[in-house]
Amino acid sequence: MKGDPRVTLALDEYLSFELTGHRQYLLHGATCRHWGFSRLADAQYAYSEEETTHAGRIMARILLLGATPSMRSRREIDARDTVARQLDYDRELVGEAIDHLRAAVGVCEQCSDYVSRDLLAEMLDDEELHLDWLRKQLSLIDRVGLQDYLQAQM
Numbered sequence: 001m002k003g004d005p006r007v008t009l010a011l012d013e014y015l016s017f018e019l020t021g022h023r024q025y026l027l028h029g030a031t032c033r034h035w036g037f038s039r040l041a042d043a044q045y046a047y048s049e050e051e052t053t054h055a056g057r058i059m060a061r062i063l064l065l066g067a068t069p070s071m072r073s074r075r076e077i078d079a080r081d082t083v084a085r086q087l088d089y090d091r092e093l094v095g096e097a098i099d100h101l102r103a104a105v106g107v108c109e110q111c112s113d114y115v116s117r118d119l120l121a122e123m124l125d126d127e128e129l130h131l132d133w134l135r136k137q138l139s140l141i142d143r144v145g146l147q148d149y150l151q152a153q154m
């Protein structure tokens, strides 16, 4: 089956966010575990796994449409030295991913590829929940203070 190249390009670009997220949250999870924040580490590992699942589904769709996933990263993964900086860095990535997803859903509609559109819309739902979780963590840090927040993450 041959897909519209505009759709496969949008899917492939979005894939780079998923692959970057997978690696970034894996690093943040491992770092949080190393610092002793096991609860936060578990949450980061779960998000890393969620992005792996998303990436696998996008790759399957790209292949079905007759293209090859390029497996690019969005950017280099730099370590962030505090929990608050990690969460803020994640919020930035998820925010960019959501902007890209919204545009990509539009591309799929223009090309009448409703299956790709629905797949991306499902991911948009997950990423909005992810962004909401990140905003809640950052607002908890503001409200209860970093020390109390971190105490609850051990």
Ligand SMILES: [Fe+2]
Pocket (backbone or CB within 6 Å): 018, 021, 050, 051, 054, 123, 126, 127
């Ligand atoms: Fe994702």
Ligand SMILES: [Fe+2]
Pocket (backbone or CB within 6 Å): 021, 047, 050, 051, 094, 126, 127, 130
């Ligand atoms: Fe996500």
